[in-house]
Amino acid sequence: MFTIVLAFIIDALSGDPDWFPHPVVQIGRLITVAEKRLYNATKPARRQIFAGILLVIFILLVTFIVSWGVVFLFTRVHTVLGILATIILLSTTFAARGLQAAAQEVLLPLKKGDLAAARQAVAMIVSRDTEQMSAGEVARATIETVAENTIDGVTAPIFYALLGGVPLAMLYKAVNTMDSMLGYKNERYLYFGRAAAILDDWANWLPARLTAPAMILAAYCLRYDAKAAFKAMRRDSRLHASPNSGFAEATTAGALNITLGGQSSYFGRISKRPLLWPEGRPPQVLDIEKATKLMRVTSVIFLACGLVVRALLVFCLSLIR
Numbered sequence: 358m359f360t361i362v363l364a365f366i367i368d369a370l371s372g373d374p375d376w377f378p379h380p381v382v383q384i385g386r387l388i389t390v391a392e393k394r395l396y397n398a399t400k401p402a403r404r405q406i407f408a409g410i411l412l413v414i415f416i417l418l419v420t421f422i423v424s425w426g427v428v429f430l431f432t433r434v435h436t437v438l439g440i441l442a443t444i445i446l447l448s449t450t451f452a453a454r455g456l457q458a459a460a461q462e463v464l465l466p467l468k469k470g471d472l473a474a475a476r477q478a479v480a481m482i483v484s485r486d487t488e489q490m491s492a493g494e495v496a497r498a499t500i501e502t503v504a505e506n507t508i509d510g511v512t513a514p515i516f517y518a519l520l521g522g523v524p525l526a527m528l529y530k531a532v533n534t535m536d537s538m539l540g541y542k543n544e545r546y547l548y549f550g551r552a553a554a555i556l557d558d559w560a561n562w563l564p565a566r567l568t569a570p571a572m573i574l575a576a577y578c579l580r581y582d583a584k585a586a587f588k589a590m591r592r593d594s595r596l597h598a599s600p601n602s603g604f605a606e607a608t609t610a611g612a613l614n615i616t617l618g619g620q621s622s623y624f625g626r627i628s629k630r631p632l633l634w635p636e637g638r639p640p641q642v643l644d645i646e647k648a649t650k651l652m653r654v655t656s657v658i659f660l661a662c663g664l665v666v667r668a669l670l671v672f673c674l675s676l677i678r
Contacts, residue, residue, distance in 0.1 A: 358664055360440060361518050364447035365660055368454050369653075380449050380527060384420060384534050391415055392539070396549055405548035409539070413552045416531050424527035443523055450518065450526040452510030453656050456503060457649045463499045467492055467642045486622040494621075496640040500648040501617055504609035505602045509533050511656040512571065513564035519663045532560045558600055565601035568659060569594070569608050575654035576612035581647070585611035589634040596631035603633070610634035612651055613644050 395408040424446060432439025459482045466474035475495050480487040483498045490498070513533070518526040536557030539550030569590045577583035589611025590604060597603025597618070610617040616637040618630040 358519075358667060360443045360522075361447060361515070362660070362664070364444045364518075365451055365453075365515070365656075367444065367448040368451040371454070380424070380446065381530050381534055384416065384531050385538060387419060388412070388416060388535055388538050392549075396545075398545070402548045406551055409549045409552040412539075412549075413535060413556060416535060417528055420527050420531040421524050425524045428523050446523045447518055447526060450514040450530050452506065452514075453653060456506050456510050456652065460499055460503050460645050460649045463495060464642065464645045467495060467645070484623065485628075486625065489622070492642060493639050496642050496645055497615075497617060497619075498621070499645050500609065500613070500615070500640055501606055503645070503648045503652050504605040504617075505599075507572070507605050507609075507652045507655055508561055508565050508568050508601060511652065512568040512659045513561055515656070515660050515663060516564045516567065517560075519667050529560055532556050561601040565604045568655065569604040571659040571662065572605065572608045572612065572651065572655045574658050575651055576608075578654055578658075579612075579647075579650060581612040581651065582614050583612065585614055585634065585637075587611070593631070593633045596633065598630060607633045609648055609651060610637055613640075613647050614638060615640045615644055 391412045395412050397405070397408065400408070427446065428439055428442050431442040459478075462478040462481070463475050466472075466478060472490075472492055472495070475492070476487045476490055479490070479495050479498050482502050485498060487495070487498070514526050514529055517529040521528075532553070535553035536550075538553075539546050540554035540557060541547075541550060573583050573586045573590065576586045586608045590608040593607040593610070594603040597606060606617050610633040614634070614637045616635050616639060617633040619632055620627060620629050622628070
């Protein structure tokens, strides 16, 4: 368990090491290669779905074999090397610092009144059209991204690391990366990316529902509105298009007493999403900083609770044996 804690601390303090070939980047490259081999737009829907399933199986197998093999080989050389490999690999599955840094890239120009630079910065982390965004819309997009990625980038990797160490945490990152690259409901990926999208929904189902209470407790610790966070989570989380993201976004909206969701533009088309915590005020610039603090404290609480639960399970199992 101490390897997970050290990996979390490394990510919190310094992020991913620059000298290390980031596994998620390598997984992304492998997905691109596999997609070129398997995707064929002329095939019927069923064949495209089957090709997408083959891609998912291939990526998961390679990810598991490589991640398990690296730790195994380093451990065979020396136990300390195995521990170091475990810590480094696990640290790359956490993205709390990277998420905060991305939010800061948007926050700083907004504070200076440089809306054009803020639009450019937020375009790096969202897929919506940013050219005509107001400062409030930029803030909303950033807060929604921070809230959503609290699950994808922090709590879900922690959950799977606690459950199965490096191999399972890496498998989750592979699933999440496949969804981010293939899980679109457009002409190209509607069928080919369906398996990746469904698997990502399954993988995030339990972590999302465990993240919400940790976020409510974090809101209480930060003296945000924990009662509103709880109410928003219960009432509004299922209004979101995603079966999982709504838990973090609705809870964040209530905690900060702001309204998330609403109208956005994607590739020139207007999309209207249900409002989360509609009685809240419009998001403001400084709410970005509050959202990142909420994400940070949530991740610490989630990890601490996970360690306690795992320790109790280990203790109970030892009594049974």
